[in-house]
Amino acid sequence: MLRELNVKFSNFLLSLSDAMDIASPQIASHQIRTSFIAWKLALQAGLPEESIERIYLAALLHDIGALSLEEKVRLHAGFEDINPDTHCILGEALFELSPLLRPSAKIVRYHHRPWSEWDEPITSQLVVESQTLFLADEIERSISRKEYILHQTERINSKISALAGTKIHADVIDVFMQISGQEDFWLDLSSPRLYSLLLHFGPFRNIEIQRKDVYSIASIFRHIIDFKSRFTATHSTGVAECAVLLSQYMGFTEAEIGQMEIAGYFHDLGKLAVPNSILEKPGKLTKEEFDLIKQHPYFTYTVLSTIGGLDDIAEWASFHHEKLDGSGYPFHVTSDKINIGARILAVADIFTALAEDRPYRRGMGRKEIEKILMSQAIARSLDRRIVKVLLDNFGEISSRVRLKQEESIEIFEKKFEKIKKADTEVVVSLKPVSVYSF
Numbered sequence: 001m002l003r004e005l006n007v008k009f010s011n012f013l014l015s016l017s018d019a020m021d022i023a024s025p026q027i028a029s030h031q032i033r034t035s036f037i038a039w040k041l042a043l044q045a046g047l048p049e050e051s052i053e054r055i056y057l058a059a060l061l062h063d064i065g066a067l068s069l070e071e072k073v074r075l076h077a078g079f080e081d082i083n084p085d086t087h088c089i090l091g092e093a094l095f096e097l098s099p100l101l102r103p104s105a106k107i108v109r110y111h112h113r114p115w116s117e118w119d120e121p122i123t124s125q126l127v128v129e130s131q132t133l134f135l136a137d138e139i140e141r142s143i144s145r146k147e148y149i150l151h152q153t154e155r156i157n158s159k160i161s162a163l164a165g166t167k168i169h170a171d172v173i174d175v176f177m178q179i180s181g182q183e184d185f186w187l188d189l190s191s192p193r194l195y196s197l198l199l200h201f202g203p204f205r206n207i208e209i210q211r212k213d214v215y216s217i218a219s220i221f222r223h224i225i226d227f228k229s230r231f232t233a234t235h236s237t238g239v240a241e242c243a244v245l246l247s248q249y250m251g252f253t254e255a256e257i258g259q260m261e262i263a264g265y266f267h268d269l270g271k272l273a274v275p276n277s278i279l280e281k282p283g284k285l286t287k288e289e290f291d292l293i294k295q296h297p298y299f300t301y302t303v304l305s306t307i308g309g310l311d312d313i314a315e316w317a318s319f320h321h322e323k324l325d326g327s328g329y330p331f332h333v334t335s336d337k338i339n340i341g342a343r344i345l346a347v348a349d350i351f352t353a354l355a356e357d358r359p360y361r362r363g364m365g366r367k368e369i370e371k372i373l374m375s376q377a378i379a380r381s382l383d384r385r386i387v388k389v390l391l392d393n394f395g396e397i398s399s400r401v402r403l404k405q406e407e408s409i410e411i412f413e414k415k416f417e418k419i420k421k422a423d424t425e426v427v428v429s430l431k432p433v434s435v436y437s438f
């Protein structure tokens with residue numbers, strides 16, 4: 001019997017929602033603020049509780065299908081130079097992958113569909129839920145982050161009123177006008193305490209989720225992290241599988257192995273904060289660019305460790321660039337602080353990166369990988385015992401990692417690249433990535 005993880009659903013979702021917008025001041029807290037507005041609109045409209053929960057859940061991760069930071073910033077600025085449909089289609093596909101998120105998938109699909117394009121009446125459940133999220137997104141994107149919120153409400157009201165009848169149904173706009181007159185709505189919305197306000201008073205605050213739900217959402221995040229670039233499209237999948245196998249060989253319990261898989265999926269979570277222009281830069285990074293890269297395990301740590309109940313996972317995931325001699329980054333911890341789980345993940349990360357194809361080289365074979373891993377073990381940057389386990393079981397580990405990666409690349413090619421290629425505005429970049437392994 002596996003020990004359950006004690007994870008609050010609200011905390012888990014809010015933390016991941018926040019992680020999506022962590023990178024740029026232009027879009028900071030966009031998902032969370034949109035969720036607050038959507039929640040308030042749904043409450044004011046008197047929608048049934050299940051409906052409110054579906055809308056709120058959709059809003060928290062509504063732009064999950066916008067895979068690069070650049071795309072998120074462009075969407076936030078408006079839709080003049082970008083087709084908003086692409087991230088809605090991909091967002092729906094990602095929501096569909098988790099039973100917990102699935103009820104909100106269609107709302108994500110239609111969160112930019114104008115009222116004028118619906119055939120069904122506004123009383124239809126999907127229409128009113130999608131229109132509520134559409135409006136919440138429009139309101140949030142109308143707010144200037146440079147001006148005091150109560151000095152903006154008149155401008156926002158008239159901008160939103162102009163959408164009535166075309167983009168948004170007049171009844172939904174009316175609901176907004178009812179709450180727009182309340183200063184506390186705007187003050188909450190712009191408050192730095194909004195996160196904890198939603199955590200303590202928002203939907204799902206008393207719900208704990210099970211290991212399988214944490215796993216299914218981690219599995220989705222693995223894709224949004226990896227699919228940022230074709231050249232990392234299966235990286236977290238490979239790292240997770242390798243770390244699972246190594247922890248089996250090292251005698252971890254079944255519960256620990258399950259946590260290791262989740263840590264593998266999440267280890268590069270902080271890469272959501274790194275622009276694709278850096279991740280995909282051909283050739284060597286400048287010092288300034290590498291300084292930006294260095295924040296990714298830090299973000300992984302802050303996001304995971306503040307959820308509560310995921311302590312081991314947070315540590316294993318976030319220490320993957322640390323070295324036993326303290327020469328890693330960003331925490332510079334040394335061997336006495338790096339536990340066995342974190343050591344396994346560090347070896348799995350390097351092994352997977354070396355075995356993967358890069359634009360400037362094919363994935364390395366056994367000999368080259370062995371040479372690099374052994375030299376790092378001898379230099380005391382990697383754990384020698386774990387490197388030995390990997391090399392002793394090289395054949396099995398590499399073929400099982402490759403198998404898992406093939407499943408992932410299929411999802412990437414069949415769903416994601418196909419949809420993206422169909423959209424001439426947002427084409428997956430095929431530029432080579434940097435020589436660094438992230």
Ligand SMILES: [Fe+2]
Pocket residue numbers: 062063075084087111112137
């Ligand atoms: Fe959107």
Ligand SMILES: [Fe+2]
Pocket residue numbers: 030034062063137
């Ligand atoms: Fe949005």
Ligand SMILES: [Fe+2]
Pocket residue numbers: 267268296320321437438
């Ligand atoms: Fe990394």
